[in-house]
Amino acid sequence: MKKVLSGKLATMAACGLLALATPTFAADHGGGHGHGGAVSAATPQSTIKKVIHGNDAFRHTHADNHFDAFQKGQSPALTVISCADSRVHTQLFDFEPDNNIFIIRNVGNQIANSEGSVDYGIHHLPTKVLLVMGHSSCGAVKAAMGDYSGETSGIKAELDTLKPVMEMDDQEGPFNDRWAQNVERNVDFQVNKALELYGDKVESGELAVVGAVYDFNNLWGKGRGALVVVNINGVNHPQEIMNHPALNELSKAEIVTHVGSRAQ
Numbered sequence: 362m363k364k365v366l367s368g369k370l371a372t373m374a375a376c377g378l379l380a381l382a383t384p385t386f387a388a389d390h391g392g393g394h395g396h397g398g399a400v401s402a403a404t405p406q407s408t409i410k411k412v413i414h415g416n417d418a419f420r421h422t423h424a425d426n427h428f429d430a431f432q433k434g435q436s437p438a439l440t441v442i443s444c445a446d447s448r449v450h451t452q453l454f455d456f457e458p459d460n461n462i463f464i465i466r467n468v469g470n471q472i473a474n475s476e477g478s479v480d481y482g483i484h485h486l487p488t489k490v491l492l493v494m495g496h497s498s499c500g501a502v503k504a505a506m507g508d509y510s511g512e513t514s515g516i517k518a519e520l521d522t523l524k525p526v527m528e529m530d531d532q533e534g535p536f537n538d539r540w541a542q543n544v545e546r547n548v549d550f551q552v553n554k555a556l557e558l559y560g561d562k563v564e565s566g567e568l569a570v571v572g573a574v575y576d577f578n579n580l581w582g583k584g585r586g587a588l589v590v591v592n593i594n595g596v597n598h599p600q601e602i603m604n605h606p607a608l609n610e611l612s613k614a615e616i617v618t619h620v621g622s623r624a625q
């Protein structure tokens with residue numbers, strides 16, 4: 362039995378490695394068309410062990426009463442639609458994650474592929490902010506810029522929804538510049554989609570839709586690891602964003618550090 366299981370796991374691992382080795386979702390770190398990052402040397406067994414040991418460590422540092430406040434329901438103030446990329450996460454906000462962030466993730470941080478989940482966050486919780494979070498060196502955006510006809514039907518379906526973004530690409534200039542600009546265009550596109558769906562809530566002041574890029578490569582010039590706001594409620598010119606009332610509680614220095622664009 363154990364042998365059969367490990368055989369199956371080995372096959373799954375091999376499939377995973379093959380999937381990671383395709384050019385489309387290679388873990389690039391700012392390079393051009395090539396395969397960037399290294400493939401993990403982890404095995405299924407070592408990864409499962411890490412997960413279970415990590416959970417034990419979490420439980421040892423969180424007493425039973427830690428869960429009391431939210432055992433009967435959630436009350437987050439923030440919905441995030443993020444790319445599923447493993448380099449992107451919500452620890453970058455330095456929030457206690459429990460009961461604070463309603464997070465939806467898919468390739469390319471797209472509303473179209475998880476519209477019902479976003480609806481839930483905005484209509485039913487309801488959160489005060491919808492944060493669309495793109496990121497530097499997004500493999501989904503890069504894949505959508507090229508030929509992905511050899512991908513699975515599932516991947517193709519989730520990249521086809523980025524076509525309107527790619528149509529805004531004028532195909533001019535170095536690839537890496539276009540790639541970063543398309544990341545930002547995608548964030549703008551998703552914010553506009555959110556405004557189509559939740560514009561009435563934005564108008565009444567119940568909701569702010571914030572588009573941002575988590576920039577771990579300093580492509581937006583605000584420093585590595587900065588969350589760069591590129592759009593608020595459809596306003597995407599940095600000067601106008603800096604004066605946006607949604608940022609009223611930030612200092613001038615904070616605003617300058619966190620508002621930017623590669624488009625202007």
Ligand SMILES: [Zn+2]
Pocket residue numbers: 444445446468469470496498499500501502
């Ligand atoms: Zn991505």
